[in-house]
Amino acid sequence: MRCAPQIKIAATYMRGGTSKGVFFKLDDLPVEAQVPGKIRDQLLLRVIGSPDPYGKQIDGMGGATSSTSKTVILAKSSQPEHDVDYLFGQVAIDQSFVDWSGNCGNLTAAVGAFAISQGLVDADKIPENGLCTVRIWQKNIQKTIIAHVPITDGQVQETGDFELDGVTFPAAEVQIEFLDPADDDEEGGAMFPTGNVVDTFVVPDVGTFQATFINAGIPTIFLNADEIGYSGTELQDDINSNPEALARFEKIRAYGAKQMGLIDDVAEAAKRQHTPKIAFVARPQNYTASSGKNIQAEDVDLLVRALSMGKLHHAMMGTAAVAIGTAAAVPGTLVNLAAGGGEREAVRFGHPSGTLRVGAQAVQENGQWQVKKAVMSRSARVLMEGWVRVPAEVLE
Structure with missing residues (x-):
């Protein structure tokens, strides 16, 4: 029996709001997974540990809940006046599919921080101290999101006294603005797709x-x-x-x-x-x-x-x-x-x-x-960074 070796891929495990996910830079993924399709989905499923008939995701990075079975792929933005392209994949726990149909608002809070620390935001936009405004293009829903990320001594500030119910420890506050949040250009039509408010x-x-x-x-x-x-x-x-x-x-x-x-x-x-x-x-x-x-x-x-x-x-x-x-x-x-x-x-x-x-x-x-804009505050921090390892067979 031929046994494929494991491959390692640079990744960061982050909490954003009340969710956790595995973050990747697009160009750190294997070439075969840098484009949408079967190989990318197979890779992310294996990273998270799905499909798992036991529903525990023991053999992966997932935490066996919808809040912790998540992946994010980021790249320098291809859109004018944006810093980073953000693609979100919700990984099913006991089934073999990745749902790309929507955004994760909680992990959005971590996107700006990851983008800054990974060099996806131009250095001249990052203050020595204060707030760094990161313009995010959310690829799943084709919308603009703005994250205001606190910076201290030129680095992303993750600690602070902002408390978010559902998160155990306080952290730095990240304010998120969802511009034009109604999906009026997406499948399903206008903000109220039936034409009625009730x-x-x-x-x-x-x-x-x-x-x-x-x-x-x-x-x-x-x-x-x-x-x-x-x-x-x-x-x-x-x-x-x-x-x-x-x-x-x-x-x-x-x-x-x-x-x-x-x-x-x-x-x-x-x-x-x-x-x-x-x-x-x-x-x-x-x-x-x-x-x-x-x-x-x-x-x-x-x-x-x-x-x-x-x-x-x-x-x-x-x-x-x-x-x-x-x-x-x-x-x-x-x-x-x-x-x-x-x-x-x-x-x-x-x-x-x-x-x-x-x-x-x-x-x-x-x-x-x-509705032109919706605003809320979240927090985020890096939990672990380095590499994830998966069997090379996922690229076949």
């Missing part, structure tokens, strides 16, 4: 619900918690330990994807797990977060719970937070109504790990809602 949504053999379908940050389906039998205060185990509930959410998500025009047949949703997201909202209530922290109703404008890759997320996906902020800014959406209605430029919402504030400004032009 629809009556019929899911065969499940029920009929009110729903807000929105393309902003990431395509998202918002439901009212009480209409699907929840309070909005649920933690991960309340839903993830219930296979029937997860199957029900997946069916709702599949039919929602079709209604949004993202797929032609509900069966296609199985190969598009990263998008759309599904979330449910509720009016503020007291609850205890997963850390034991008590969240008071007066601390938040609304409650939101969201699922990612088929499971309730432990905190909130960054892109879903953009969708929340955008929907909250548009009067009449389910998110806006849960927050009390009216005009809003920012909301603080409760999630399973605590709270998060996100801002967005909405304007109506020619009868269509538009």
Whole structure:
């Protein structure tokens, strides 16, 4: 039996927001994996440790959750007035595919820091002390994101006192601006792909619900918690330990994807797990977060719970937070109504790990809602850097 040797590839393991992922420079990848296709996907699957029928990703860098089964490929930008091109791959855990259909907002917080430290940002743009503004071209969704990365003594500052619920230790604050976050040029059409801020949504053999379908940050389906039998205060185990509930959410998500025009047949949703997201909202209530922290109703404008890759997320996906902020800014959406209605430029919402504030400004032009920018703060830091090793056979 011929045994292929292992190859090593320069990589950095980073936390960004409440996610972790393996970061690569495009030109550090094997030549065969520098272009989209089967070889690239095989390589990233093997790096992360998928597909794993045990669901643990023991033989790879993944952490067996949607938040830790992620890869990022960066290159000096080919776009005018941008510093870096950012490509995100969400790696399935127990299946053999990489989903390239959307962005990761949490890992976006680490993109600027990685780009600076890896020489992808021109040296004359990096101050000795202060904030370095990194213009990011998000290739998955063809959008501009701006990261404001703190610099101390010419180096990326990673430590600080900024606390982010869902992350154990404080770190330096990185402010992220998502410009023109509505995916109005992407498949699925306008910011509200059905043309309505609220629809009556019929899911065969499940029920009929009110729903807000929105393309902003990431395509998202918002439901009212009480209409699907929840309070909005649920933690991960309340839903993830219930296979029937997860199957029900997946069916709702599949039919929602079709209604949004993202797929032609509900069966296609199985190969598009990263998008759309599904979330449910509720009016503020007291609850205890997963850390034991008590969240008071007066601390938040609304409650939101969201699922990612088929499971309730432990905190909130960054892109879903953009969708929340955008929907909250548009009067009449389910998110806006849960927050009390009216005009809003920012909301603080409760999630399973605590709270998060996100801002967005909405304007109506020619009868269509538009959001020019959504803003939130995250943190990021390098966890490990060096090389990952994978069997050479993945390049065949």
